[in-house]
Amino acid sequence: MLKFDFTNLFSNKVPNNITLDEVKSYENKINQIIKEIDTNRPGFVETIFSRKWIDSVLDLKDTIFQFDNLVVLGIGGSALGNIALQNTLKPLNWNFLSKEERNRKLRIFVIDNVDPDFVASILDTIDIRKTLFNVISKSGSTAEAMSNYLIARGIIETYGLDPKKHLIFTTDPEKGVLRKIANEENIKTLEIPQNVGGRFSVLTPVGLLSAYAAGINIEALYDGAKIAYSRFLKPLFENPAALIAITHYLYYNKGRNISVMMAYSNRLYHLADWYRQLWAESLGKKLDKDGNIVNVGQTPVKALGAVDQHSQVQLYNEGPDDKIITFLKTEKFNRDIKIPNVHEEEALSYLQGKYLSELLNNEQLGTESAILEHGKPSLKITFPVIDEVHVGEFFMHYELATAIAGELFNINPYDQPGVELGKKITYALMGRPGYDDHKINIEEKRIEL
Numbered sequence: 229m230l231k232f233d234f235t236n237l238f239s240n241k242v243p244n245n246i247t248l249d250e251v252k253s254y255e256n257k258i259n260q261i262i263k264e265i266d267t268n269r270p271g272f273v274e275t276i277f278s279r280k281w282i283d284s285v286l287d288l289k290d291t292i293f294q295f296d297n298l299v300v301l302g303i304g305g306s307a308l309g310n311i312a313l314q315n316t317l318k319p320l321n322w323n324f325l326s327k328e329e330r331n332r333k334l335r336i337f338v339i340d341n342v343d344p345d346f347v348a349s350i351l352d353t354i355d356i357r358k359t360l361f362n363v364i365s366k367s368g369s370t371a372e373a374m375s376n377y378l379i380a381r382g383i384i385e386t387y388g389l390d391p392k393k394h395l396i397f398t399t400d401p402e403k404g405v406l407r408k409i410a411n412e413e414n415i416k417t418l419e420i421p422q423n424v425g426g427r428f429s430v431l432t433p434v435g436l437l438s439a440y441a442a443g444i445n446i447e448a449l450y451d452g453a454k455i456a457y458s459r460f461l462k463p464l465f466e467n468p469a470a471l472i473a474i475t476h477y478l479y480y481n482k483g484r485n486i487s488v489m490m491a492y493s494n495r496l497y498h499l500a501d502w503y504r505q506l507w508a509e510s511l512g513k514k515l516d517k518d519g520n521i522v523n524v525g526q527t528p529v530k531a532l533g534a535v536d537q538h539s540q541v542q543l544y545n546e547g548p549d550d551k552i553i554t555f556l557k558t559e560k561f562n563r564d565i566k567i568p569n570v571h572e573e574e575a576l577s578y579l580q581g582k583y584l585s586e587l588l589n590n591e592q593l594g595t596e597s598a599i600l601e602h603g604k605p606s607l608k609i610t611f612p613v614i615d616e617v618h619v620g621e622f623f624m625h626y627e628l629a630t631a632i633a634g635e636l637f638n639i640n641p642y643d644q645p646g647v648e649l650g651k652k653i654t655y656a657l658m659g660r661p662g663y664d665d666h667k668i669n670i671e672e673k674r675i676e677l
């Protein structure tokens with residue numbers, strides 16, 4: 229199980245700190261929220277109690293393992309879970325290993341952006357004949373995913389290959405242009421449960437296919453998610469998701485409107501990236517459930533230890549009192565490196581003979597202590613080891629925490645109306661029929677240098 233340490237959130241060293249009594253005063257409300265979630269089971273919870281989604285991926289086994297590369301084409305919730313799974317659970321040099329070293333599992337690439345330099349750099353690297361493309365889009369219409377699909381398809385056709393053999397669409401069971409094309413052309417598909425939104429979809433086929441293709445144990449991901457769910461049904465002070473939600477909510481109300489997730493592990497860093505979308509899109513809302521303008525939301529920020537000690541920590545310690553910090557660390561790294569005894573130099577003797585893991589984890593503890601001395605609240609999540617069970621558990625704790633936080637803020641955590649306008653203006657700029665109303669009026673008085 230993941231270990232959670234909430235001690236420093238309640239310390240008297242934090243001016244205007246939250247107290248256990250304050251948290252306790254929300255106990256009834258939170259119990260009610262938990263009961264409601266458990267009764268109505270939102271889609272992301274329902275998913276982990278069904279074999280359907282794992283089985284739908286396992287059914288594609290023969291197709292997947294004919295290939296050497298899997299390229300995911302999707303953005304936002306249709307990409308970030310894939311990226312997090314690969315980076316936390318596979319060696320960071322996975323795509324550089326030989327096929328034998330990879331045990332014949334696939335190299336995984338995720339093309340989310342539409343930056344031509346980025347897209348070309350991946351397409352230039354892979355052998356198209358040995359590549360399976362997984363186009364992921366819940367809506368089946370997102371411009372970035374669609375344009376990258378069209379590019380991939382164009383290349384497949386240019387090579388004289390059969391698109392049906394090189395494409396899998398992961399999309400809504402009924403709606404969207406991807407579903408239409410799949411039906412017309414008999415392209416293999418995976419379903420995204422209709423009641424699961426993109427940022428909550430990592431444990432649906434959205435994240436499962438690339439994970440499985442790389443040899444990740446997808447069943448163990450579900451085992452971990454179920455552990456998180458069983459902890460979510462426990463009383464408030466034994467319930468990590470509820471404590472994350474209420475402590476962030478209370479500190480937000482005391483002016484801490486930035487939530488930093490600082491991972492002391494290059495692998496765990498990608499979980500912080502996933503968390504950014506979840507926390508931002510779910511909780512950043514203009515209207516509450518009663519239609520009042522509230523403009524709430526806590527800005528999630530990711531940071532990497534020890535790197536950001538030399539970039540961000542000065543600000544965290546001495547800048548505005550507007551942050552709550554979550555540290556991620558692991559007790560066990562897959563590899564370790566002993567720092568050799570090279571010099572008879574006293575200034576270096578504290579390092580020589582020690583392990584990098586020891587240095588990094590002491591840096592974490594040092595930063596956590598320094599941050600507390602500067603009066604800033606933090607919590608810490610420790611992975612006993614970075615494996616499927618703990619990563620699955622992490623995803624589910626945060627999805628549940630987000631659902632609870634949504635209720636505390638009295639907003640809908642499952643929609644994202646604020647991203648629509650930008651999409652429509654882009655459509656208009658790109659000449660998509662039906663979007664003329666969204667043509668922008670360029671300011672006549674320019675302030676341009």
Ligand SMILES: O=P(O)(O)OC[C@H]1O[C@](O)(CO)[C@@H](O)[C@@H]1O
Nearest residue numbers: 304305306365366367370426647
């Ligand atoms: O899976 P889709 O429908 O292509 O959407 C991709 C992403 O775009 C958004 O709708 C808006 O950013 C996200 O919520 C979503 O994860």
